[in-house]
Amino acid sequence: MPDFPTWSGVSTNRYIARMGSVRRHVHINRDPDTVWALVGDLARQHEWFPFSSCRVEGNKRWMTTPSGITFEEDIITHDHALRRFQYRIVGNPGITSHLGTCDVIDDGHGGSTVVYSTDMEPEALAIVVAGAAGEGLDKLKRLMETT
Template sequence: MNVTERVVVSADPDAVWKVAGDAANVADWVPALESSSLDGDLRRAVLAGGGGEAFERITERDDSARTYVYEYESGPLALEFYRSRLSVEPHQQGSEVVWGAEFRAASDEEAGLAEAISGIYRSGLEELASRWPA
């Protein structure tokens, strides 16, 4: 299953990438996360509201293209496979941030997981965009 969320931000792509591309500190702009940190290429993300902790591995990173890819290693979500890409692209109004994932659920709850992941992405992107009011 695939999910993709996008937001246009009224700021230069490099300025947006400085925040969005900081893989260690995604909890600064993703409301669903209480905290996050990075040890080498392994990110630890603590979910808000006592939702547990997830571990994700950064598998690709290209600062010049303003994109990185990560894969879910372990955590509270019932996932067999999860690979996500976050990119900041030039846009006529500043930047467009694209956050998408391809995943396979370990249970029959794939549609519910897609809705939850989309909600996490959407709220994070809205929070990110709010840092640069139009």
């Protein structure tokens, strides 16, 4: 019997019945301040995440997908020192719980690790967000490393 690789990308917490917990990350060969300059500008997330548009007013944000769905969000954390933002999707009867977190972490060698996490109910939608986050992080890396 062969060895099998680690299966990643979706929650393996077998004891959580309903909450989907997902995480994607990417390493970027740019310093964290440069990366945070884009990631931390919450009105520009559609430049790297697969949204079509983004609007911010105070601690509220509205993100619209290419299929025309708009998510209303409360911005929970926007910490430049920690290079972290967190948000909740609100006002959507199909989403009963949500917390999204994006961290830009200094790798100590002039680069950055960006981690995008989502805890979400329904759990099925968390997987979709994880996929979008993975694509977004890949695009973020391309943008950062080619400009």
